[in-house]
Amino acid sequence: MELLGVCASPHPEGISSKIMRKILEGAKEENAEVKEVMLSKVKLEPCKGCYDAKCWSSMTCNVEDDAIKIREELNECDGLVFVAPVYFLSLNGLAKNFIDRMRNYAKETKPSIVVTVAGGTGKGCILALQEACRWLTLINFFPIVAEPVTRYNLDAVLTVANNWGRKLVKSVDKVKRLKNLYEKVLAYEELPYMKYSLVDELMYLSEVEISAISHKGKHELVDDLSRKLEEAKALMSIAKFEEALKYIVEVQESAMKIFNELNQSS
Numbered sequence: 001m002e003l004l005g006v007c008a009s010p011h012p013e014g015i016s017s018k019i020m021r022k023i024l025e026g027a028k029e030e031n032a033e034v035k036e037v038m039l040s041k042v043k044l045e046p047c048k049g050c051y052d053a054k055c056w057s058s059m060t061c062n063v064e065d066d067a068i069k070i071r072e073e074l075n076e077c078d079g080l081v082f083v084a085p086v087y088f089l090s091l092n093g094l095a096k097n098f099i100d101r102m103r104n105y106a107k108e109t110k111p112s113i114v115v116t117v118a119g120g121t122g123k124g125c126i127l128a129l130q131e132a133c134r135w136l137t138l139i140n141f142f143p144i145v146a147e148p149v150t151r152y153n154l155d156a157v158l159t160v161a162n163n164w165g166r167k168l169v170k171s172v173d174k175v176k177r178l179k180n181l182y183e184k185v186l187a188y189e190e191l192p193y194m195k196y197s198l199v200d201e202l203m204y205l206s207e208v209e210i211s212a213i214s215h216k217g218k219h220e221l222v223d224d225l226s227r228k229l230e231e232a233k234a235l236m237s238i239a240k241f242e243e244a245l246k247y248i249v250e251v252q253e254s255a256m257k258i259f260n261e262l263n264q265s266s
């Protein structure tokens with residue numbers, strides 16, 4: 001069994017590669033063979049959107065670079081690990097460039113693990129995850145784990161990433177075959193986080209920030225914020241959207257500030 005790990009960060013030793021390697025280590029413990037592609041180290045030009053494109057049905061490309069070699073690896077692998085940083089609430093350019101140049105000719109559904117790393121404020125962690133999951137579902141690499149990573153849950157993720165790799169290996173023969181667009185869209189919509197809006201993401205961030213601060217034994221610093229977040233949810237439930245949003249933004253930004261201060265002082 002062969003798995004492919006793709007890391008879209010420009011930093012070969014950054015957070016994304018660390019997470020990808022933990023996942024691949026878990027897969028190796030289950031006797032999988034793994035290959036790594038660091039997108040910062042390969043030559044991939046942007047897709048030229050050729051009018052005479054034959055790439056949709058055959059292993060060809062009018063651009064001469066590393067795309068065909070990587071595309072072959074993508075087609076040959078039994079499962080994929082895709083880890084990408086978040087830039088401006090979206091997948092970063094290296095990730096999108098890779099996506100645009102890849103084609104998967106296999107009809108069967110293979111499993112994947114996808115992680116987006118929003119290492120700044122955390123914003124975009126879920127919005128970018130949705131982009132990645134849509135792509136993976138459409139090209140027949142259905143995500144069995146799709147996780148948004150921020151500074152607030154990074155430690156927790158690093159402790160379980162190894163298990164994801166093991167899970168990926170075990171899923172290779174079990175992943176549900178998605179036969180048509182209907183089944184793909186349904187499966188995508190049922191994945192966690194896929195229905196989140198930007199506001200839902202801000203609420204999620206508020207929650208993980210508050211939980212990270214509480215985890216440091218400082219819950220008294222966020223008691224008020226927790227109450228405000230509950231109020232915001234109550235306002236949302238009675239369609240008072242604008243009032244709720246004011247609370248949500250306040251809670252998210254205040255909790256982030258407290259988290260940053262605690263990190264600086266420790």
Ligand SMILES: Cc1cc2nc3c(=O)[nH]c(=O)nc-3n(C[C@H](O)[C@H](O)[C@H](O)COP(=O)(O)O)c2cc1C
Pocket residue numbers: 009010011013014015016017084085086087088089090117118119120121122123124
């Ligand atoms: C141009 C640019 C835009 C960024 N935008 C975001 C963002 O929208 N949200 C966020 O949380 N972090 C943002 N970041 C921080 C990156 O997500 C973070 O540095 C990166 O994910 C770290 O991962 P790495 O060590 O694997 O490269 C941005 C970084 C850059 C360079």
